[in-house]
Each structure stands twice: as structure tokens, then as C-alpha cells.
Amino acid sequence: MTVLMGPGGTLEMATTALERGCESVFVGPKGWSRRPASDELADPEIKDLIDWSAGRGKDIRIAINVMPEPDEISLFLSKVERYAGWGAGGVMICDPGCIALVRRHFPQLDIHVSVTAGIFNIRDIHFYRDLGANIVVIPYRWGVEELEEIRDQAGMQLEAFLFQATKRGRICPGRCYSSSYFHIAHKRDDEGKDQHIGSASRGGSCHRICRAAWNLTVGEAPSPDTPDLKATPELLLWEMPAYVSLGVNRFKIPGRERSPELVGDICAFYRRVLDHVLAGHSDVSPFAAEWAWVRERWASERGRRDESRITVAAQ
Template identity: 45%
Template sequence: MTALLAPAGTTEMAFAAIDEGADVIYVGPLGWSRRPYESEMTDDEIKTVIDYAGARGKQVRVVFNTFPSPFEMDGFLEKARRFDAWGVSGFIVTDPGAIALFRRMFPHLVLHVSIGSGVTNAWDAQFYRALGADVIILPYRWGEEEIVETRAASDIGLEVFLFETVQTGKICPGKCIMSSYLKFRDWQEVEGKDYFYGSANRGAKECYRVCQTKWDFGAADEPPTPLKLRRDARLMLEQLPRFVDLGVECFKLSGRERPTAMIRDLVRFYRKVLDGIESGEARDMALHADELATLQARWISEKRKRVDTLMTRADGLRSDAPWTASA
């Protein structure tokens, strides 16, 4: 059975994703999941979501995709134990040491390797499987060949994003520190980390999507050339039947910071598509092309709005930042 994994940046989004057919949703605790606080949840909100999902036979993964320092480990593990006691089904983790530690502490939970780990080749699957991970998220630039290689390298479960990009390259989410050159953000008191300034990789508010904004590139005495480091991603469709056949076990939607209506409609769409593939009744993806085109236009529009918001926020913070590199 192929699972549909959906984001939940708010309780409203969590309920909508579950009601529309997501098998699993993922939530981020305040200060631990590389997102601004408006897309993360308090512990009480996470408990509410766990209870709601459990009552409907669905699962919740908690995202711990930051790199905790030695000074944060007590709080880190305290939260993990709390969520386990409340009935969470697993964790999405970036730090290799944390994956190994969680495997020993929570042998009954599902451990995902986060995209923040920066997987770059099929043999990384062997490494993370040896640490105790159950599922590994593959980079969204990978195709059939890389999936086959990863499956040959390890028996770890395979998770794939439900979007793709036509641009190749090795810009690795999670191993990028570009946002830190704009601003080292401080924690909020509610996050319990008010003693530290840090980057998104340490949970300090957010990645500013530096790679997705527009840049002017060129020598000082030449007209600048506009460019982007990454192109807008496209929602995936045509590859889905083949990916299912190759053994992909989990398809993931990203977008905790997106509008709830956008995530609701995407979950509804992909639930229908995946059910049709698995039943064998609707494996012709052309049947869904028009509906996907409408969703794609909305997806790109919301994505660009979000990038503009983040870069505007970063520009507004630079003047009073205690540790900020000049542009």
C-alpha cells in the first residue's frame, strides 16, 4: 500500500488533509523544524492533531529536522518522549546521531530521513539504514534510474516528493546555509530557546528560500544578467505509475506554509490518482492532466508569493541584525 504523506502547518490544515484522504500527516514543533513559528505547532496543538488522526485510523509524524547542539539535547529528547507517549507514529529526522539515538529509544516508531540530510547518492541509503532509519526521502531531481539504484543498495523504504524540477544540480536542502548570510534569527520565548541565535538548520525561524528568488549576476562593468538558482517545481503526475511499480512506498506533499485550501485540494487530487493507480482502473495519467494544470498554476502562484514574503522579511531584518553579512 502506497502512503500519501501530507503537511500540517496548522491544526486546520491537519484536519483538512486527514479528511481528504492523507494516510499520514507531518507536523513541526516550535523551534525544531526549520519553519517560521506560524507554520509550526505548540505541543498542545500537536496532541490535538495526534488524537484527531488516531480516531480516524491515520498517523502523525513529528518533524525534528534541525541539528540539535549538546546544550539542547535534554529538551530535544524530552519532546520526543512526550510525543511518543501521546501516540505519534514516527519522527522525520535530519541529524544522523539523532536517528541512531531515536532508533534505540523508540524501536516501535517509524523513522524517516529528512530532506535536510542532503542525500546525494544511492549509497547514502545504506548508511541511514544502518543507523536505524526506516524510510529515506529521495531528492526531487532523481528519476527511475536513481530509484532502482537506491532499491538495489538497501531495503530501506523509499519516499518521493510529489513535485519535480527540470533543472539538475546538487543544491541540497538542509546543507545550505545561504539564509544565515541574511540574518541569524533569535528564538522566541515560547520555543524555549531564548538563549540562542542561529540559522534555519538549528531551528531559528526559517529558510528564506534564497535559491528561489531572482538575482542579478555579472561583472561590475557589465549589464547584469537576471537568473534564479532554482526553477519553480512542477507537480508530479506522469511518473507516478512507474514509481509505484518500482516500489516507492510513500509520496510526500510539501507546503506547511501554504494556504490550507491549497493543501486540501492537492491531497484530494493525489488521493484519487494514487487510488486509481493501485486499483489498476486509472493508470492513464492523461485523464488527470487538465485538473493538474489548474492546481499547478495555483501552486506556482502561492510559491512565488511565499518567496517574496520571505525575502521581504529578510530585508527588513538585516538592518538590526547583530550578525549579518553585508549584501
């Protein structure tokens, strides 16, 4: 089965994504999923969403992809147990030790290797497969060529973002700690989780400093090169027939920080495109005009969000 999965930054967004064509959504528990609290769900909301989805034949995945401190491991496992008991279909994890622990304690649960694990090559995929993961989220800086190289060797289900970088940046998702140099603070929540504000890997939120305008200096002289620390991803279209033919099992729409209205329109758009491709049609040009429309809205919302984060980091 080929699955279309949308984002659930709020309950409204999650239900909108499911109602407008997704079979699945992914949500993040507050303090555990590398996003601001405004784009994460409290546990009672997650339970309500799982219950709501179960009656409609839909599926919920939990992004619990921060890196817990040693004294937070038991809390991490108790939360996974809670979500599995409620009926979540799987969890997205980036910490290698936590992947092995979850597989040991929950042998039937799907484990996605989060894109924040920073996969580079087929050996990384095999490393996480041997730890117990059974779904790998392909890095969005990869494309069709990389998928062709690894598809027959992965030994795992492949999950692809429906966006990709048009050029290579200097920062790998999941491997950047620069945000914490600008602003960091510690905040213990009611469950005892230490949320490092300024460090997405530790439960806080990234300030998006890679999206700021940077000047490069070589010695004392300014360089004419303006570095792109992180390439700006764009919603994809033309690659979808190849992705389907290469055996991608799951298509993931990002955007927990976008508006529910935009997310709903994007989910409905990709539902139509994916159904078109699955029906055997390789020509997706009839969708080009609508693709340009949603892509422009996507970039506009991203720009406003990143500017607000950069401003906070600079204060």
C-alpha cells in the same frame, strides 16, 4: 501498504488533509522543524491532532528536523519521547547523531531520513540505514532514473515527494546556510531552545534568498547567465505509475506554508490519482487538466510567499 501523506502547517490544514484522502500527515513542533512559527504546531495542538486522528484510523508523523546544539540534545529526546508516548507513528530527522539516539531509545518508532539531510547517493542511504533509520525521503531533485538505480539496494522504505525540480539548481536542500548571512538573531523559547532566526537548520526560518533575482559577474564584467540558485519544483503527475511500480511506499505532499484550501484540493486530487494507479491503470492523462489547475495555484502561492520572505531579508 501505500500511504498518502499530507502537510499539517496548522490544525485546520492537518485535519483537512486527512479528511480529503490522506492516511497520514506530518507536522512540525514550534522551533524544531525548519519553518516559521506560523506553520508549526504547539505541543498541545500536536497532542490534540494525534488524539483526533487515532479515533479515525489516521497516522501522524513529526518533523523534528533541525540540528540541536549539544545542550539541546536532552530536550530533543524528551520531545521525541513525548510524541511517541502520545501515539505519533514516526519522526523525521536530519541530524545523524540524533537518528542514532532515537533508534537507541525508541526501537519501535519509525525514523524518516528528512530530505534536509541532503541525500546524494546510495551510500548516503546506507549510512542512515545503519544508524537506525528505516524510511528515506527521496530528494525531489531525483526522478525515475535515480529511483531505478537505488530501489533494490536501499534496504529501507522509500518515501517520494509529489513534486520534483524540472531542472537542477545550485543549492541542495538542507545544505544551504546563505540565509543567515542576511539576517540572524537568537531567541530562546520557554523550553530553552535557541531558535536562530534566519537559519532553518537551527530552528529558525529560511528567507528564501535563493528565489531572488541574482546577477552573475565574472571579474568586472556582467555575465549573460542568470543563475538559478535553486530550481523551482513542480507538482508531478506523469511519474506516478513508475513510482508505484518501483516500490515507493509513501507519497508525501509538501506545503505546510500553503493555504488549507489549496492543500485540501491537492490532497483530494492525489488521492484520486493514486487510487487510479493502484487499481492498475498506467494512463494518468485523464487528470492532466486538473493537474494544470492545482499546479498553477501551487506556483502562485509559492511566489507570493517567497517574495515576502525576500523582502524581510533585504530590510
